[in-house]
Amino acid sequence: MNYDYGIRLFRRISAIGFLILAGSLFYYQIINGDYYLRRAKNNYVRVIPSRSIRGTIFDRNNQPLAYDKAAFNIAVIPYQVRDRRDFLFDDIARYLKCSSRQLSQNYSRKFQNLFSPIDIILDIDKVTAFKVRERFGEDIIINPQPQRYYPYGLSCSHLLGYVKEAVAFYENLKQYGYAPYERVGFSGIEQYYDTYLRGEDGGDLIEVNAKGKIVGFLGNQNTQRGVDISLTIDYRIQQIAYHCLEGKRGALILMDSKNGEILSLASWPAYDPNNFIKGKNVEQYLIGILKPMHNRAIQSTYPLGSTFKPIVAAAALEEKKIAPSTTFICSGEMRIGNAQFRCENKHGQENLYQGLAHSCNIYFYNLGLLVGKEKICEWATRFGLNTLTNIDLPYEKKGIIPTQDFLAERQWYKGDTLNFSIGQGYTESSPLEIMCAINVFATGGYLTKPKLLKKVGAAASGDISMTNIGLSNHTLEIIKNGLIDVVNGADGTARTLKPLNLDIAGKTGTAQAKGGAHGWFVGFFPYHNPQYTICVFLENAGSSYEALKITNTFLEKLKEQKLL
């Protein structure tokens, strides 16, 4: 029989088959060859990363505030346990009396590829680690790793921040050369000085087979230890500050008046950075309505209230609108048009010193009207309000004053000027910002940049940045005397601080706000040669009275422990 047709058919079919196979081979081996070669390498080349030791953070007296300690993790290799993972996790969970769901969660969160070990249990003690190893043998791996530890947990939380693996924010971080599982500082000093602290991760490059067994060694890269840094913080003062604030909402800052070195910077409520390291119970922090993650000393701005008055007074003197002897009569209220503006008291006839000491609103309404909004804004800006203090912490927020730029189209009324001159309305700053402004009176006219870094390695970080804001000595002297009267005058608003015998000068503030007035005290001491500047801020505390109470306990304790 003649099968020409059949032969042609077979040849055609087989030719098509040949072309399909050859085409697919070409597609895989030539077009995507490099991709598959990379995947093949991912299969058998394993980086066993070794974490670099991160730099230690010391306080000013070489007390460690954050350092790496050895932690033992338990890891599994996915491919090796692929057919019995759930059993194994259940067994381990039963053995260690933890939840196997947690293990599965860790597993799926950290999964990289089939052959890289995944830490399923973090940070257990050495003895337990080796017991687990004995019980589960080859199925698990003990993975010792440096782990960040914060001995003072809550009290240094906002100050130091914490570290986390970069992977969650990898898209943003990779441009800075971070590897996905490298630790990165988040918030606080850990973030701000990450470049010093991070060091360089290293590791071994090895060849493994499908069982994860090492079959060859390709090379290694040594880890590089991060650089240690020392802060200007005194951990004892920081602890006391933290405990004084405990249970309140607010911030307490103590600074060296002369060079801007921050001795303590506390904020409440706080969080325990160690929880972030272990990855547990952090939800409460992230969703808490009290915002414990928030550093109230620098990340929020609040209405200033009367703490703004010294700046208004300085502006009035500099603009030659008043002399210190200029008096106004306080009858407890002032009328502008139909609106009534009140004072806390009927102070009667008062000069500038008395106005400051009693924090008389009527006196400052009059100054406001004389000087005018524009000039007050100008001086407030010179005092560093409305600008960042540039402290070495991330996420600082700058304050507000009602400049033309800020107000844009909004109509400005005379009444607004009155509010402005007593630090209400559009007058907000962070506690650190107003503290630096008041510090100008302590330094003799210099705006000093606050700082936290004292030493990098062994080298002192010497930069002190001071700017003369152009106040005359005459003005400085007058305002300083006014601030001295606030504490030391017979009826000064902060007279409760006088028994401390620390020669304090300062200004109280009760700032109207939603949810209750904020309480302020900002001051410096000793006034004849200022060493320390302090700021206490309490959110919705009702009045400055609470802030004074905390200032009192704080300074008393410092005195007791001879820390001043």
Next chain:
Amino acid sequence: MIHTLQTQAIKNPITSIIVCLLFLSVVSLALLYSSLHQGGELKDQTIFYKQIMWLALAWIFFIGFSFLNYRLWFDFAIILYILNILLLIAVELFGKSALGAQRWLDIGGFSFQPSEVSKITAIFILARLFSSPDAKGLWRGIAVPFGLIMLNVAFIAKQPDLGTALILIFLFFSLGFFSSLKKRYFVILLLIALMASPFAWNHLKSYQKKRLIVFLNPNVEPLGAGYTIIQSKIAIGSGRMHGKGFLAGTQNQFNFLPERHTDFIFTVLAEEWGLLGSLFLLLIYFYIFYRIVEVINYLKDTFAQLVLFGIAFLFFFHVFINIGMTLGILPVVGLPLLFLSYGGTHLLVSFTLLGVFVNIYRQ
């Protein structure tokens, strides 16, 4: 002039077939050696030596059957078919299980796989039935052969050996096209078979269903059923143009590929010898197919013609399905690679069929 050219062209298929077979035997041993080689030593030596023995035996079969008059196959086609069915029943009763399937009979230390033999018996019985002059009617021409093949397929699918079962069905349809019966009957039957396939789905083993699902998307189960396909693609792709060299394939040597000495032997070749090696192998295969069908028009015996078509199609399906599945363009059905995979029965069957081809040519 044309006539002489043609006679010359088919002058020496025997020599070239033998050269090809020799070459493939060497390649088979080299690939097996590489696939068993790990960490600088041959891991499973017995497998390697068994394969050498099987190859030797296969050559004896090849030579022996090239001298055995092929008409004997015609005479014994029905008896062989029945014997094979009996063997399949024996597998069902006493067979040995491996990898979740019961396919093997243990004979004196060697495993023997009757479903492979079905490929031979099916070719012969189909060739005999379709070449018969009284196969004109629907009954003798289509119903009887179809029934016989489906009986065979049923036993094999039961084991389960989906690959061989499919190959037999393909064989039925491809040989049916060359029978004297009108082709449209086969087209209708083919359509019915296609429509029936959803029902067949319900009778598949769960691992077979899984394979089909995974074929559509290997990433469904990267650790489970999809693993082989993913690793196989990585092995083939990473071979690129020139390959990584003998014993240097990382997917192979570091044991990332399961079943690589049997169904996935092609991945070893593609990884270590690259596109060039793979294409060379494909050319050899298709050269053999062409030499086989080339002979068909010079034959007067319809049975012999159909046998050669059967052999050519069987070989083609084998190569296409096997390589197609390693590339992930066809589902994993479990089919050895012609002449190269480890597996004794498969080698004997393939060499026997080539022996039959040589004999047909010589006659």
